[in-house]
Structure formats: C-alpha cells, structure tokens
Amino acid sequence: MTFEPWSATSNKLEQAPAYYSPTQGELLLVVARDAAAIFVAYLIARSMGVQRFLMVVDRTPVAPPPTKYLTTHALKERGWTATMIAALLPHHDAARTAYVQLPGKALVKLYLRTRVEEVELSEEFLIEQERATKARARRGTAARTAQHQALLKQCVQRFRPSYVWPERWCQRSDWQLSLVDVQAFYDRWALKFTEMGYSARQRVLDALHEKNRRLFSKRFPGVTPGPQRPAKLKKPATKSPPLPYGL
Structure with missing residues (x-):
C-alpha cells in the first residue's frame, strides 16, 4: 500500500512516504491490493486530515510461487516428450489423484522440480532433445508425403478426358490435343500444389500423362501415342548470390 500526492495545479505525480501531510488543494492517491488494505488506507487518510482522496486497487498480477513437483503435462510444456521422460526420468518421485476422475483412476505422476532442472542441464537431455x-x-515429412500422395490420387481420379475437340483445332493431331488437355487440367489444379516441391508436382503431371496415354490407346486403338513427348514442368529460377562490390 502506497500513498502518492497528486497536485491539482501541476498535475504531477510524486512519491511520498506514508506520513505525508497533504496541503490544501491536493488529492491523495492511495494504491492498495485488496479490500483490507483499502480500508486501512481510508482510516490513515482520515487521520491525516485528507478531505479528497482517490482509492485505486493495484491489479498487477503476482506470479505464483514455483511448485515443488512437476506433472507430466508440465514437463511436456517445458519441451519434454514421452520418450525423453521414460529415458531420463524413469521413476517418478510422488503421485496424486487426478483432479478430474477418469476411467481407470490412474494417478498423476509427480517429479521433483530440482531433479528436473538438474537433468535439463545435462548433456543427455540435449542429446534426447535433438533426437x-x-x-x-x-x-x-511423412505426413506431408501422405498428404501429397492423397492429393495426387484425387487429381488423377478426377481426370477423365473426353477426346472431343472443336473442328478449328483439326490442324493438330489427336495426340497433341490430348497433351493440351492434360496441361489444361493440371493448370486448373495448380493452386492446390503450391505447398508441394518441384519433384512432387512433376510426379502429379507424369501420373496424368500416364493415364492419358492409357486412355488414349483405348480410345484410338489404331493410333500410336506420340511422337511428341509430354512437356516437363519448368524448374523455379534460383536466385544467384549478389556479386561483391569489387567485381
């Protein structure tokens, strides 16, 4: 609990001891943390002859004191994994019942904070953390690969060429027109492949061309696919490092 005078003329807040005697025309600002402190401040202010004063509750959050034990959940918040706990802290130091009763009534394992902090400073902890x-x-990487495979499968399944083109395109061969259809279909799906690398996107295009080759051979039995080969994707341009000023 602190007492601070606020001058109505200068609007300047200054520090003052608890026995500060305000002059006429000044407002006493009392900062307290709870209701009991506010009541004590009120009594002190009245005894000091203060006619005008302002009560303010100090709501600054107070950090809770560190607990003696850490739960498994607290360890994981500090960067631990289940494998690291089993390897570096194979035995818990205490146990308690869970606040929420779950089926099986499993106890919550507790680990001494001092023991955990000591292990976190060891080389074994750094090695396990790197692993x-x-x-x-x-x-x-495996999850992204599975996602890319699912997207590739979905894209190839949706590709169903009709092999019907306008008459004004008759100057091209049927095989060339089918390649145009494949590229147009891939371009419509290109926005879904933005997170995929060049090799993954090329696999999608190769799978579309392979399906087109099989369907084209079935649709036109007497026509040999080719000789034009399917076009490859253009590799993204790599930025060259800037040259030194001396060159």
Missing part, C-alpha cells in the same frame, strides 16, 4: 526434434521433423 526428438529430428523425429518430429521426420513425422512432419
């Missing part, structure tokens, strides 16, 4: 990071990256 966990690499494993997480591999899982992310």
